[in-house]
Each structure stands twice: as structure tokens, then as C-alpha cells.
């Protein structure tokens with residue numbers, strides 16, 4: 132290969148520029164999906180409407196607001212992760228656009244990674260939009276409650292007012308919301324990667340979505356089932372291997388459900404957050420590799 | 432290691448058909464060798480295995496038996512695709528991208544970037560005659576326009592080998608004439624072209640070498656001139672020849688043991704007629 136072709140450097144087995152080209156293209160494709168906007172608007176309406184829910188005390192109000200909003204964010208991103216990812220690769224194969232891409236010096240692994248990061252980018256955009264809405268609503272309600280309290284307590288002594296305001300602040304906006312949001316995002320990433328994996332061997336998009344819905348529910352019940360199983364059976368290596376396999380196919384999604392703690396305003400230990408983050412990243416990576424593995428052997 | 436542009440040796444591809452006992456044998460024990468710089472035409476009826484062979488050469492489909500190489504690099508290696516540009520049959524691209532964005536996307540996949548990429552995209556849009564629709568989405572392109580953008584993306588990284596699966600399918604006569612000229616130009620620049628077609632008249636005009644596939648078997652192979660030459664015949668085409676002159680030539684031929692077999696008025700081709708008639712000023716602007 133003596134003569135240089137268009138100044139192209141030696142082929143690299145992994146190139147961020149190529150992955151990035153596929154990522155941005157996938158993001159463009161996904162932002163043209165109507166279902167994305169419908170789901171997003173629906174989630175935003177839900178978050179916004181939690182302002183009008185019945186309230187007795189401000190603690191309850193903030194609890195409901197967080198419960199509804201974080202719940203909406205969790206469901207919306209999970210759904211979006213599954214729906215957006217399921218048709219990504221089958222569509223490319225059906226339209227044969229994948230031929231033109233893979234006929235370029237693009238390793239199949241890069242194609243898979245590029246597609247997935249496109250989805251992850253879409254998920255983070257929607258997560259940012261929803262978090263902004265959620266925090267804005269929470270902030271506005273907090274300000275309103277603070278003003279009302281100040282007005283009602285105008286005659287009370289200084290320390291009493293300060294105590295009341297501090298109580299309001301701590302039950303509204305606090306730093307524990309942040310890990311909650313991150314973990315919801317990671318759960319969506321995990322689901323997207325798993326959906327991508329399933330879609331590499333599924334024959335139809337419906338199959339992928341049905342399988343993912345089943346995995347979603349089983350994943351939430353998995354922890355309970357495992358405890359029950361461990362009570363019944365011995366903890367030999369066979370049982371452990373079996374449980375590990377189950378945990379691979381049905382990730383323990385309950386682990387990613389820290390919303391309940393956040394809602395009651397309980398502080399989430401940093402160790403638990405770190406552990407969950409690592410678990411989320413681990414699952415996402417494993418599923419990406421599995422998807423790439425199946426895709427390598429796939430007849431296009 | 433060989434210095435051929437493409438080598439195919441002992442290639443067999445069997446497609447298992449679900450719920451059927453009999454699998455489809457798309458290609459049977461195929462051997463090909465395409466030298467650098469030539470235009471090779473893979474001909475054959477529908478379903479004879481042309482596209483399957485090309486896809487295997489591009490590493491998109493894995494062979495059941497045998498191997499294929501591009502400039503000595505096995506098709507299963509991603510690197511082998513650096514030196515080749517591919518136009519699939521009935522190409523279909525992301526319809527939400529414009530023509531220009533499409534070329535930029537594929538250029539990036541080939542490692543191009545910055546001003547180099549912009550230049551190449553401009554050049555190729557010009558080359559395939561899509562400059563005036565460069566910022567329109569592909570969803571508004573006609574079939575022939577898609578074929579042209581497909582050709583442009585195949586050439587974006589200046590490959591040494593271009594593989595075209597039915598390059599003129601769905602393109603109008605002027606367009607297919609353009610594509611033909613383009614292929615001739617590629618050949619002039621030393622680029623190897625491998626194309627499949629069942630339009631024989633077109634293949635005859637541009638191919639140096641042809642292989643004819645039938646049911647996945649290579650039934651004829653060789654240099655086009657040699658394949659279609661009739662050994663003992665020669666053609667003369669005369670302009671402004673009087674009847675007397677033709678008679679004299681005839682007599683001369685008879686006297687040296689040759690025979691004039693046919694004598695007819697030259698005609699233009701329907702294609703020439705079509706091109707002259709439709710080549711109005713609107714096109715040229």
C-alpha cells in the first residue's frame with residue numbers, strides 16, 4: 132500500500148471520530164421520533180400537575196411532588212430507553228443502511244457503541260429537561276411556602292421563624308435528589324443496552340419490546356424471588372451460578388429504586404450510591420459487549 | 432500475498448432457508464481474480480448470485496467456504512475496507528439527512544474531517560450532478576438521485592477499488608451515460624472497478640473483463656474483446672462512400688478470397704437519439 136490514499140492515516144481498530152459520527156447521526160434519527168416528544172410532554176405535564184395535588188402540610192406537599200416527579204422520570208426514561216432502542220438496529224438492517232456503513236472501514240463494535248451512545252445522549256437530554264422542570268417546580272413551591280410561612284409567623288420570635296424556614300428548606304430542595312436522578316438515568320442506560328442486545332437477535336421489534344417489558348417487571352421482583360429461593364435451597368455453587376445467570380438476564384432493577392428514600396427525605400449513604408452507580412455501569416457495559424458479540428456473528 | 436485488486440477463491444455460499452429442507456446455494460465454488468486498473472463486469476440473470484458475491488467481497492456476508500481478498504487483505508478484516516468504496520443495489524440512506532450531510536457522514540466514517548472533508552463533499556456533489564439539491568433531504572430525492580448520492584459516498588475516500596452493484600439501475604439514459612463516463616474516468620485514473628449488471632449493452636461498452644454467473648456458477652470468464660470477437664470477421668464503417676466505391680471494395684474482397692457479408696446503412700442508437708432530444712438547455716445550466 133505504497134501510494135497514500137487521500138491522506139488517510141493507518142486504520143485504527145477503534146476511532147472515536149467514527150463512533151461520534153454514528154452517535155450524532157443516531158441522535159438526529161431519534162429526535163425525529165414523535166413518540167419521544169409525546170412521552171416527554173406527558174412526563175412534563177405530570178411533573179407540573181403535581182403542584183395542584185391535595186396537600187395538608189408542606190412536608191406532604193413536597194413528598195408528593197418528589198414522588199410523582201421522580202416516578203414520572205423513572206417510568207418515562209425506562210419506556211423511552213426501550214422504545215427508542217428496540218427498532219434502531221433492525222431498522223438499519225431492513226433499510227440496508229447498515230450495508231453502506233459497514234462497507235466503510237467501521238468495525239461492528241463501533242457501530243453498536245455509536246448506536247447506544249446516541250440513545251444515551253437522547254436519554255440524558257430528556258433527563259436534563261425533566262430535571263429542570265422538576266427542580267423549577269420544587270423551587271417555586273418552596274418559595275411560595277416560605278413566603279406564606281413568613282407572613283403567618285410575622286409575630287413569632289426570630290429563632291422560631293428560622294427553625295420553620297430551615298425545616299421547609301430541608302424537606303424541599305436538598306442534595307439527595309441528585310443521586311436519585313443519576314440512578315434513574317443509569318437504570319435507563321442499562322435498559323437501553325439490554326434492549327440493544329435483545330434486538331440483535333430478535334426477529335421483530337414487538338418481540339424485543341415484549342421481552343423487555345417482561346424483563347422490566349421480573350427485574351423489579353427479582354430480589355424478593357431470590358431471597359425466597361435462597362430460603363428453600365442450599366447455597367451450593369450450582370445455586371449461586373444459577374442465580375448469577377438469572378441476575379444477568381434479569382438485572383435487579385429494585386436496586387435502582389432509591390426514590391422511596393429520597394421522597395421521605397432520608398439521606399442516601401454515599402456508599403450505596405457509589406455501589407449502585409458501579410452496578411449500573413457494569414450492567415450497561417456487559418450488555419453492550421454481548422450485543423456486539425451477537426452482531427459480529429450476524430448475517431446481514 | 433497477491434497483488435490482485437480482488438481475489439476470490441473456492442467461494443461457496445449456502446443460505447439455509449427456514450422451514451425448508453433444501454437450502455439455497457447462491458454461489459458455487461467461485462474463483463475470480465481482478466487485476467488492478469481494470470473494469471470487471473459480473474453479469475448474470477436475476478438471482479444468479481452477483482450481489483451475494485459482492486457482499487462477501489465487502490465482508491458484509493460471511494462465506495460458507497472459500498475466501499475473498501481485497502489487495503491481499505482478507506475481507507473479514509475491517510482494514511480491507513479502507514481501499515474500497517461500495518454502492519449497494521437499490522441504495523437507501525438516512526432520509527432525514529441532506530445530500531451534503533450524507534456525504535459528510537460517510538466521509539467521517541472513512542476518517543476524513545475538516546476542510547478536506549468539505550472539499551471532497553463539494554467535489555463529489557459536483558461530479559454526480561447533485562450540487563443544486565445538496566441541501567435537500569434525501570426523502571425528497573428520486574431513485575436516480577439516490578443512486579447518484581450512493582455513487583458519491585462510495586468515492587468519498589478516493590478508494591483504489593470501487594464495487595458497484597447495478598450502478599445504473601433506475602437512472603435515466605443521460606444519468607447512466609454520466610455514470611458510464613465516470614467509470615471510464617475512474618479507470619483512466621487507475622482505479623479498479625468491479626460492477627454487476629444485467630444490462631449487457633452497457634457492460635459491453637465499459638468492461639475490460641467480464642464473468643458470467645448462472646445459478647451461482649461462473650459459466651464464462653475472460654477479456655471482453657476475446658469473448659465476443661468473431662475470429663474470421665472484420666467490420667469497416669465508411670462515411671460518404673459512393674455505391675461505386677462499395678462495389679469496388681466488394682470486388683477487391685472477392686478477388687482475395689474474402690466475402691462481403693452485410694451491407695447496411697449505419698443507424699444511430701435509440702440512446703443517442705434520446706440523449707440528443709432531451710439534452711435541452713435546462714440541463715446545461
Ligand SMILES: Nc1ncnc2c1ncn2[C@@H]1O[C@H](COP(=O)(O)OP(=O)(O)OP(=O)(O)O)[C@@H](O)[C@H]1O
Nearest residue numbers: 446455456457475476477478479480481482483484
Ligand atoms: N439473505 C438471504 N437468505 C436466503 N437466500 C438468499 C439471501 N440472499 C440471497 N439469497 C438467494 O441467493 C440467490 C442469489 O441472490 P443474489 O441477490 O446474489 O442475486 P443477484 O444475482 O444479485 O440477482 P439480481 O440481479 O436480482 O440482483 C438467490 O436465489 C436468492 O434468493
Ligand SMILES: [Mg+2]
Nearest residue numbers: 481482483520
Ligand atoms: Mg443483485
